[in-house]
Amino acid sequence: MPGTGGPGLGARDAGVPVVARGWPVGDRPAVLRGWEPPATPYGRGHRGVDLAAPAGAPVRAVAAGTVSFAGRVAGRGVVSVELTGTGDPPLRTTYEPVAVSESVSVEKGDDVAAGEVLGTVEPTGSHCTGCLHWGLLRGDVYLDPLSLLPPWLLDGGPPVLLPVLGVPEPARPRA
Template identity: 40%
Template sequence: MLARMLLAKSAACLALVVALALAPGRAVATEGFDGPNPPAPADAPRWRWPTSPPGPVVQPFEAPPGPYAAGHRGIDLAASPGEPVLAPADATIHFAGVVVDRPVVTLAVGDSVLVSFEPVATAASTGSELHAGEAFGTVAHGGHCDDRCIHVGVRVDGEYVSPLLFYAGIPPAVLLPLD
């Protein structure tokens, strides 16, 4: 009986979340430190994938419960050292250098969005302008993927959000029955 009641409450909560997310004119919220963060504007052009063809997502975004808590603040895409890394949109190189023990490149897309890639080696310098699809570096060695992926992180107004909100060609989520 208790299991049936919990299942019913869970289903009702899920239905409410889906209804709110799909309501016309309403932005879909994402997880963040201080509550929901807005996704990319509905009229914003979708980004190109940083590798071609895009590798599968080997680790998804996992928002931490607080700004200093553990989490996975981006996605990991399958990639191998030496593969070219492409600008997802028209952007400017905001940072290119080593962070801790890995090469990182951060691009500014517009005024409030930063997208970081690691490990990525580049000869480009800070301030360089890039066009969508333009190669700006190569997948390097290092990072937490042990030479099998590239990490992509996105910050909107300083808050981490799932990069999948910006990329084109994301398959729709499918809800499956519990039984």
């Protein structure tokens, strides 16, 4: 399939349905670091994308699903959501660092809707500050999370028709 529509955004993963209709943070956050798949299961790489997001920004589920994990891993808040209707094994999105508070709390087993707030971006992350690390897996295989988004979200929006200027109107037939 064609690329995701922007420089450095990576190639679309075959077999990943376009299920998201919004970004996990903001309207169109900057991609600070793209997906770099490892050559081997334990090799070097970047198993997700880093999206610019200030501390306290709401983190939203990109698609409907069930929370499969909500807790701390290596001192960071992590939320994982298995996406509804995405095959067997289902696609699973991950979000970190996410703070879950009394006002916004998700737990393992909770059903979430697309766009539902899962928590907020914690002030510090694992490898970047001021960002959300967003991942995508099918089973144990990491995929490009940007492949969940429709191309118009990656390219900045749907096409817009503009008026044609400087072109004379066609002659009208006489009655």
